[in-house]
Amino acid sequence: MILAVLFANSEGNILVERFNGVPAEERLHWRSFLVKLGAENLRGVKNEELLVACHKSVYIVYTVLGDVSIYVVGKDEYDELAWVAGEYGKRQNQETNKVKASY
Structure with a gap:
């Protein structure tokens, strides 16, 4: 299932967020985790x-x-998110970066 979709600006401020099945007390952790993940890994990355x-x-x-x-x-039946990302990268002749992250 899709757990969350977030859009943030370049300064890390959340512009839009939607959570599905994520308890309210966990949302703050997800917000900060995703913004930190992006800050560490999205520098210098090409559009899309x-x-x-x-x-x-x-x-x-x-x-x-x-x-x-x-x-x-996403999780469970949406594990293919990772597969789709990998296939998209191959079609675009790009190397998909796989980053191990801890939460």
């Missing part, structure tokens, strides 16, 4: 180059589009 992070059974596919960072978090 997909990055993949994995923690236990949760996959995060994220990218930058202009000054906006986009994060999609």
Whole structure:
């Protein structure tokens, strides 16, 4: 299932967020984790180059589009998020960056 979709600006401020099945007390942790993940890994990344992070059974596919960072978090039947990101990168002749992240 898709757990979260977040859009943030280049300064790390959340512009839009939608959570699905994530308890309210965990949302703050996800916000800060995703912004930190993007700050560490999205510098110098080309527009629409997909990055993949994995923690236990949760996959995060994220990218930058202009000054906006986009994060999609999924698990279970959406494990293919990582596969789709990898296939997209191959079609674009780009190397998909796989980043191990801890939450």
